Amino acid sequence: MTPSTAPADALLLLLDKHQVDTLLTPGDALEATREAFVLHSDREGRVFPVVREPLATGGVFGIKSGDVQAQGLLGFKAAGFWPANRQRGGEPHQATIVLIDPGTGRPLCLIDGNAVTTMRTGAAGALGLQQLARPDSTRLCLFGTGVQARVQLDFALRLLPSLHEVRYVGTGTQRNAAFEAHFAGRCDIAPAADRNAAVAHSDVVITATPGAGALFDLEAVQPGTHLTCVGADTRGKRELPPGLLTRVRLFVDDGAQAQQIGETQWAPDAPATELGDLLSGKTSFVRAPGDITVFDMTGLALQDLTVARLLHARANATGTGTRIAWPW
Incomplete structure (x- = not known):
């Protein structure tokens, strides 16, 4: 991942659900999810305590976070389940992933996490089946x-x-x-x-x-x-x-x-x-x-982060996504 070049020139990359769908294949998800499992097994990747709490609105809100220090990978997913969204014609599962520069604490990339969660969970289940x-x-x-x-x-x-x-x-x-x-x-x-x-x-x-x-x-x-x-x-x-x-x-x-x-x-x-x-x-x-x-x-959390890292790199390589100024 590329850290911000300078405080005044900092950019934040935004990837919406359609861009995630374009960039991520099932094969990608399997490879990245397998890597996350192995990183966790080798204790090279850390998984921080999970937040998972009910809300007065009827939803459930959670945060999964972690890092891979040797790879400069740090971030979190804020996600949960809001069943009333069905009555609004929307998806009850909602998720947003943020990648953070571990050297500065600045956000690098914000990703619609629904497609990522769906795909990496499917990939995890598939690895279990294998x-x-x-x-x-x-x-x-x-x-x-x-x-x-x-x-x-x-x-x-x-x-x-x-x-x-x-x-x-x-x-x-x-x-x-x-x-x-x-x-x-x-x-x-x-x-x-x-x-x-x-x-x-x-x-x-x-x-x-x-x-x-x-x-x-x-x-x-x-x-x-x-x-x-x-x-x-x-x-x-x-x-x-x-x-x-x-x-x-x-x-x-x-x-x-x-x-x-x-x-x-x-x-x-x-x-x-x-x-x-x-x-x-x-x-x-x-x-x-x-x-x-x-x-x-x-x-x-490591599954979200390894997939997000792949998306971040591929978006930078292809010019996909929206980049907005995010000065310090």
Whole structure:
């Protein structure tokens, strides 16, 4: 990253959602997200304590921040969930990323974080699937039909070519034609007639909901299943049934953070392995036929920062974005 040349000449780069979409590919997101996991495993990147608090307006506001001192990378994401935005015709998830010059404390780049969050979370889920799911998995059960559910399924179909049958559980019992159309020709996709039966019949289960409560019964989860859990990202949220985490091989993105705001908050004593330790080679995992694996995803600040760094460099190289004077 390039620090400000002089106080009077300082510029702030702004990247909106359309510019992010233009600059960022799924392959980019996978590479940058993998790097973030490895940096975290090697403790070369720091993750600072998460802020995640409810608001009187009905929203939830959070801050995730961190740095990679050897790379001069510092920044944060201010983000949260405002459910009333749906009534306004807007997206309930909102996020803004700021990259900061660690030498001066001055902001370098401000990025619409929604697209970044969506893509890096999808990439994180995909890396979990590569490491943990059975490579011959053919059937997937998806809870949710929103933005994150869509990107998780998109990455799953990219990285597990054997997947061909998808059953989804949305907010109602009717078909979601627009959701299905997005995956036309890539899989056999249809709503689940019964959620427990769909879980029992699946090799992979992905939960990408607001985390209002358990989505299926404990008995539905069969040996050999892999579960990617996205929706529990705040104290009090959950998507898995009580008792499941004590029966599984549990993997997390960050141990302390998962115990604070993830599914792991409901079983804080359950042994867990950080996914980055698999990706860095610090540990290994060989799936036994009967293993049930869970990847509890709470999202790492480092993932936002490695993707943002890529966007910042690519925007500077291509002249993309808006630059405004930001004198000291």
